[in-house]
Amino acid sequence: MEGKTKVVEAAERTGMTETWLKKHRLVYIGATRHPLILSIRDGTIDLSSFKRWLGQDYIFVRAFVPFVASVLLKAWKESDDGSDMEVILGGVASLNDEIAWFKKEASKWGIELSGIVPQKANLDYCRFLESLMSSEVEYIVAITAFWAIETVYQESFAHCLEDGSKTAEELKDTCQRWGNDSFGQYCRSLERIANRCLEKASDDVVSKAEVVFLRVLEHEIEFWNMSHGET
């Protein structure tokens, strides 16, 4: 009887990410359909907002590298599936390309990356990432954050490439960077890892992961808000 109860509980937990996306739908939409993204998609974007975002995101991505490395380390220590490490390593490799891309893109727009001052929302987000790098933070919690961070960008930029979007030619490269199908597949691999881990996790760890998921969404919204340039 006890065994049966456990099976039912596990079944209810399959697709935890799906459950959270439904439960927190409004916040998720806030993060993936932000006015900056909508303005890229409808062609009304103010280029100074785009440039502000680009410069700040370069700083963010530099802090994101050690975070992803910390997830890799946790996978090596805590994961029960050796293929997790390969997916995460693929993420590290694509960040290497991403940093090179930021440099190229910045020079295209005449942005001096070394002169960028990180804004408060960026510093807050980077501090949050740093808190997740602690060895006290469980692999499941960290991989959930990683999946959410990548997925927000994928969903946002893919929206700018859908049929009917009026994205300017010079912004398509940026949208492709995160909006392309292979980045989408990579996000789904991360989601499968998160769901597999969440299925086996204790209630306590699952609720910690949910809190972290929500905080990622809030940080992403604040990050997009920086492009307004009011702070």
Ligand SMILES: Cc1ncc(CO)c(N)n1
């Ligand atoms: C703020 C932010 N979130 C997510 C990503 C995706 O890597 C990024 N580059 N920047």
